[in-house]
Amino acid sequence: xxxTDITTDAENLTMTVVADFAAPLERVWAAYSxxxxxxxxxxxxxxxxxxxxFDQSVGGRANYTMHGPRxxxxxxxxxxxxxxxxxxxxxLDSFTDEEGKPLxxxxxxxxxxxxxATDAGTRMEGTTYFDSLEAxxxxxxxxxxxxxxxxxxxxxxVLQDLREYAQGKGTRVEYLDDTHVRITRLINGPRELVWRxxxxxxxxxxxMLGPDGWEMTENVxxxxxxxxxxxxxxxxxxxxxxxxGFEGEILFVDAPRRVVSTERMQGADGPxxxxxxxxxxxxxxxxxxxxVEYPDKETRDMILATGMADGMEASFARLERVLGxxx
Numbered sequence: 001x002x003x004t005d006i007t008t009d010a011e012n013l014t015m016t017v018v019a020d021f022a023a024p025l026e027r028v029w030a031a032y033s034x035x036x037x038x039x040x041x042x043x044x045x046x047x048x049x050x051x052x053x054f055d056q057s058v059g060g061r062a063n064y065t066m067h068g069p070r071x072x073x074x075x076x077x078x079x080x081x082x083x084x085x086x087x088x089x090x091x092l093d094s095f096t097d098e099e100g101k102p103l104x105x106x107x108x109x110x111x112x113x114x115x116x117a118t119d120a121g122t123r124m125e126g127t128t129y130f131d132s133l134e135a136x137x138x139x140x141x142x143x144x145x146x147x148x149x150x151x152x153x154x155x156x157x158v159l160q161d162l163r164e165y166a167q168g169k170g171t172r173v174e175y176l177d178d179t180h181v182r183i184t185r186l187i188n189g190p191r192e193l194v195w196r197x198x199x200x201x202x203x204x205x206x207x208m209l210g211p212d213g214w215e216m217t218e219n220v221x222x223x224x225x226x227x228x229x230x231x232x233x234x235x236x237x238x239x240x241x242x243x244x245g246f247e248g249e250i251l252f253v254d255a256p257r258r259v260v261s262t263e264r265m266q267g268a269d270g271p272x273x274x275x276x277x278x279x280x281x282x283x284x285x286x287x288x289x290x291x292v293e294y295p296d297k298e299t300r301d302m303i304l305a306t307g308m309a310d311g312m313e314a315s316f317a318r319l320e321r322v323l324g325x326x327x
Contacts, residue, residue: 003152006145013130015139019152022121023159029086029115031158035062041154042066044147045182045291046276047074048258053100058083062091063100069260069276069293071225071252073098081110088114093128107135150176162186162282171313173304178297183290183309185316189323191281194288195256197319198277199223204231207319210311213239222250222261229261248272271295273303288316 005018021028031037035051043049043066053063062078075098078091090113095106102108110129115122130136153176157165166172166186174182187194197203205216210233218232232245248262257279264272274293279286294300 002155003149006148008136008140008145010133010136013133013136015128015130015136015144017124017126017148017152019124019126019155020118020120020122021124021155021159025115025117025122026086027159028122028124031155032089032113033085035064037158038064040158040280041151044150045154045176046180046293047147048278056080056083056089061100063096065098067252067254067258069251069274075100077102078111086115088112107131107138109135109139146177157287162280162287163285166287167285171309171316173309176291179294179300181292181294181300181304183292183312185288185312187286187288187316187323188284188320189286190284191256191279191286193323194286194319195279197323198259203322207322208315209233209318211314213237214241217243218245223253223255225250225253230266232266248275271299273299 002019002021003017004020006015008015031041033056035054039049039051042051042064046069047066049064049066051062051064053061055061058080060080062080063075064077065073065075067073075096077094077096077100079094080089080091082088082090091111092108093111094108095103097103107130112127112129114125116125128139130139163186166184169186171183171185174184176182197207199221201219201221204219204221208231209216213236214233215236216231217234218230220228220230222229227250228247229250230245230247232243234243235241245266246263247266248264250259250261251274252258252260258277260274260276262272263275264270271294273295276291276293278289280289281287294303
């Protein structure tokens with residue numbers, strides 16, 4: 001995690017974030033200056049941003065909207081007040097509606113970002129200035145500190161070449177907190193094709209099988225919010241195990257980039273998870289990221305202990321073979 005410190009100062013009405021990156025200053029500056037790169041980390045993992053306008057010049061504006069897992073939105077805008085590339089920029093950050101108009105009752109905040117070269121790479125120090133203690137407390141109560149920590153934790157992947165970051169590392173599991181887990185796997189293939197492989201019944205049945213010895217007996221694909229999905233598996237031949245399956249509903253779709261759904265075991269009163277699946281392409285490869293929200297830590301640990309990640313790796317390896325791009 002690149003964040004080394006987040007502090008609030010009630011006397012000076014500031015919140016300061018310090019983060020260290022193993023990347024040159026110019027590379028870190030570029031990540032903050034390109035809206036397509038900003039979208040990958042400006043917002044917590046389950047609230048990614050989309051920048052609809054970006055004019056990084058003094059007096060220029062940037063407009064963005066963060067999209068929650070259940071279709072919620074939260075929009076904001078930057079007005080660029082000062083720019084000293086590649087070492088510093090300053091913006092006025094405001095909560096807005098989706099048309100970019102400031103929201104009443106929400107504070108506007110001056111934010112300063114300073115970048116300094118270090119022996120290990122680059123240090124970023126971001127300071128937010130508030131007009132009142134009430135405004136500072138309001139933002140803290142909204143979960144900004146933890147949200148900022150999680151958002152910045154995504155920058156390591158942004159600053160590296162995607163293949164360097166993920167190729168050959170298999171299916172990786174990261175614990176974000178007690179109820180959220182991030183699972184990533186690089187697939188050699190373009191995003192459009194990887195997306196289709198997750199939503200085309202004929203393709204899904206060829207690879208989403210887990211370990212060898214299982215077959216998919218049912219697959220109801222859903223592609224729109226409100227629709228229900230259902231998938232079942234059964235052992236083949238001498239494979240031990242009982243048939244099982246999952247079902248749920250689609251909550252949010254932004255094809256071919258992101259789909260969010262609920263999931264629960266068929267025929268059981270057990271817990272329901274929220275699965276936030278996203279696809280990012282770079283240089284002909286697609287990073288598949290699944291963020292799972294569990295109801296509690298105990299459920300998280302119980303499900304992961306079933307060998308879920310190993311089964312996913314077997315399926316992803318099969319997917320690459322199906323796509324004909326493994327190697």
